[in-house]
Amino acid sequence: MIFEIDNVELYFAEKQILNGVYLKAETGKIIGILGANGSGKSSLLNISFGSLQPRHKLIRIDKKPYLKPLFKYGIVTYLPQQNFIPPKMKLETCFQLFKVELRDFLHDFPEFIAYKRTKMRELSGGQRRVTEIYIALNSKTKLILLDEPFSHLSPLYIEKIKGILQNKKKEKAIIITDHMYRHILNSSDEIYLLKNGSTKLIDKVSELEDYKYLRAGTL
Numbered sequence: 521m522i523f524e525i526d527n528v529e530l531y532f533a534e535k536q537i538l539n540g541v542y543l544k545a546e547t548g549k550i551i552g553i554l555g556a557n558g559s560g561k562s563s564l565l566n567i568s569f570g571s572l573q574p575r576h577k578l579i580r581i582d583k584k585p586y587l588k589p590l591f592k593y594g595i596v597t598y599l600p601q602q603n604f605i606p607p608k609m610k611l612e613t614c615f616q617l618f619k620v621e622l623r624d625f626l627h628d629f630p631e632f633i634a635y636k637r638t639k640m641r642e643l644s645g646g647q648r649r650v651t652e653i654y655i656a657l658n659s660k661t662k663l664i665l666l667d668e669p670f671s672h673l674s675p676l677y678i679e680k681i682k683g684i685l686q687n688k689k690k691e692k693a694i695i696i697t698d699h700m701y702r703h704i705l706n707s708s709d710e711i712y713l714l715k716n717g718s719t720k721l722i723d724k725v726s727e728l729e730d731y732k733y734l735r736a737g738t739l
Contacts, residue, residue, distance in 0.1 A: 521662045522546045523568075523581055523693050530563055530574035537563060538574065539717040545693040547662065550685060552708030553697040554722075554733060559714045561697040562601065565665045568695070569598040581663075590663075597659040599666045603648055607641035611651065614640065620658045628654070628680065645672045653681055657688045664688070666696040670703045682707050701734070 528541035537560045545551040555561050566572035568579070570589025579586045581595065590596045605614045611632065615622040626633050629650065640648055653669050670678050685694065685707055698704050705711065711722040713733055720731065728734045 521582060521693055523663050524579070525564075525568050526578045526580070527576060528564065528567060528574055529576040530560065530567065530572075536717060538567075541714070541717070541719050543568075543695070543712055543719055545663065545695050547691065547693050548689055549709040550689050550694045550696060550707055552704040552711045553695065553714055553719075554701055554704060554711060554728065555697075555714035556733070557699065560717065561714055562667055564714065565598065565667050565695065565697065569596055569665055571598070595661055596663040596665060597656050597661045599652060599656040599664075599669060601668045601671070603640070603652065605640050605648070605652055605655075607639065609640050610637050611640065611643070612636045614651070614655065618655045618659065620655050624658070625651075625654055628684070646674055646677060649673055650677050650681070654684070657684055657692075657694075662692055664692050664694045666694065666698075668698050669696060670698045670700045678703060701728075 523545045526542045528538045530538040541564060543551065543564070553561050553564065563572060567574050567577055568590065570591045579590060586593065612622055615625065635643060649672050653666070656664060656666065669681065673681065682703070688694065696704060696707065705725060712719045713722055713728065713731055715731060715733065722728065725739060729736050729739060
């Protein structure tokens with residue numbers, strides 16, 4: 521599957537946030553989006569998902585235009601920055617609801633065995649985030665959008681999630697953004713920099729310094 525979003529124009533009031541944005545993702549690759557806070561990364565993911573309507577956009581999948589919000593087609597799963605699983609829901613129930621195998625999750629994260637019947641609000645922030653990331657990555661959809669997945673995770677959880685990402689990209693197109701840029705650089709096959717409302721496909725990591733996303737000498 522090849523996903524493209526093109527010619528995005530987004531305004532808040534009269535302030536232009538995104539202008540002529542293009543981004544491409546495809547099965548077998550993890551696409552990372554980097555950019556300063558407030559550059560529009562989350563907005564771009566919301567537009568791709570269909571929960572935010574810009575002034576203009578063009579979405580194509582395998583070169584076919586999709587005019588309705590993408591979530592209506594059952595093609596995409598979106599992990600927002602905030603928790604999306606109801607806090608009163610038990611761990612085992614949320615896996616049933618999203619039709620993801622709890623058994624596989626407990627195999628990868630055996631420390632959760634003791635929490636099968638625990639409500640989500642009783643888990644730590646990191647535990648809730650791991651659960652939601654795992655459910656998103658193991659959904660039946662072919663396009664996965666992950667907004668700040670590494671935030672609030674311990675180093676051990678981050679490394680486990682990176683491994684799952686590499687496995688799941690074999691069957692899914694994955695777009696990921698996070699302010700923890702080193703994890704994006706380590707995990708992604710291609711990087712887009714979002715700056716001044718537009719995207720730039722990064723050919724060399726050193727360009728992140730050239731475009732002043734990173735300070736000179738950071739890399």
